[in-house]
Amino acid sequence: MEQPQADRRETYLAALTLEIQKKLQKALNMPVQRPRLLEVLFADVALEVKDEARDSTLRTMYLAEIILNKEEDEITKTEQSLCFYDLLADYYVQAPQAGNSIVDLIVQLWSQYFVSHIFALLFHKWLFEVSVENTEVLLRYASALVQGSSNIFWIDIQTNRRRFLSLFRFLFEKVAIVPHERNKIAVQARRDLYLLLSRFLFFYNLDDDMLETFIKHFPAFPNAFLIGGPADVFVIEITDQLQKLKVEPVVLHYISRMSTLQGLELRMTTSTRLKACLYSFTSPGGPMYPTRAVRHAAWETLDLLFPVGRYPRHVISLFFRLLYPWCWPSSCWNFIKTCIRAFFCYFINKIIASWEKMRRPDTKSS
Known part of the structure; x- marks a missing residue:
């Protein structure tokens, strides 16, 4: 009997989780190669699902046509391509226990550069769904989320792309302007989050009316x-x-x-x-x-x-x-080009206006 699509989707997501866990464990056991391994893992997690330009282990295991489980029209309407972290972040919200082993490994690798990046991508939704009783641990998670998101958004800035738009929109629309959600994290992390969103709000090009709403919710x-x-x-x-x-x-x-x-x-x-x-x-x-x-x-x-x-x-x-x-030479040359361009546009407009004026009698006579 054929396995239902939802079950197959969860199976592949669980396989992806296991693969991420193996790579983190490998990075933990190999200090010399650790920076490179974490960098490759971050690149894999941030990879677009339909990206055919890179041979990724995650892509090979994922089988995009099975795991997407979304209408094709819905995907094409989005402003950005669907990435692996989008699907994994939703999965860890639906099945919080699935990401616990990854979080435990991330905690052991906190000092490494790309760890906060990976945590922000995979667990930015999970953090606001799980219950963390230890205040110090919650502050550490929230600080890692802000720091990792900042580094991730700078990657978009440097490449002039918006691959991480969904992460920004979640932090803005689902956390920053929703009081009961933003209050789940510590006050200091909350302030840092607002400063982070302020720096990148113009880049991710949200609606102008959102600026007023955002400022009203400032802590x-x-x-x-x-x-x-x-x-x-x-x-x-x-x-x-x-x-x-x-x-x-x-x-x-x-x-x-x-x-x-x-x-x-x-x-x-x-x-x-x-x-x-x-x-x-x-x-x-x-x-x-x-x-x-x-x-x-x-x-x-x-x-x-x-x-x-x-x-x-x-x-x-x-x-x-x-x-x-x-x-001076370049300024003079640009001034001359501007004058020539203005004169040329004026001359062309005059010719078009004269031509239209000459056609009007013919139109009336006909």
Whole structure:
């Protein structure tokens, strides 16, 4: 008699769990090869189910057409490809005891770099479903979740991909803005979680109206009298994050998304910090060395958020541009290209308008 699909799915998930357990045990027994083994395991767990470009042990055992157990239309509608960690995280929620052996091995490997990554991917849902009585252990789990998620999101930043979007959405939609869920973790870990989500919120491109909801659910910070309210904390994290970015498309995306900050009530110090951050991207040279596209995007966002003093800022910027004589040729050339492009567009529009005007009598006569 043929085994039901649900049972087969659970069988393969259990086989995957056993394979992960074996790899963790191997890493524990082989200290010299431990970093490499954990790195490979993390890559396997983060692998897309339908990825055919890599020969993965997990993929070989998994048999994607059996284990998916989802409608194909549902999969194609998602913004990202389905990864192994998505399915395993759901499995450990449905069968918490299945992941206990993996958690025990992870605890023995806490000090290793990729361990927090693996824990965050596999047990980000499990952590909010199981009951952990020991407060110290719960704090350790929550801290590992935040630290691992931060490192994982930086991988997406560096590659300009959103493979870990489902992890971010879970932490945001199922934890951060759900009071009874976020209260399951310690206060310090909860604050760190909100700071983490603040840094990557613009990158994962959630709806603009979610920003207001997110800020309303911010926890209280002990130094709030120094740094300000939730909006100030959020903007401080965003400005710090923006200054760390090195990938041009990601920088452009962040700067364009910062237009959603318009209308936020900020302290003078926070507003000045935001203005200085954007202004640092408007000039060529160090320390940012922004490209022309980044400079123009920064100017547009800066003028949108801070319209007062717009023209004096541009005059001062022009003065300081004179201090970089090696940039004059490129600036002049870009100015000439812009003028030629504008003239060409104007000329083409005139020709099209004249042609349309000449056709109108023929249309009326016919």
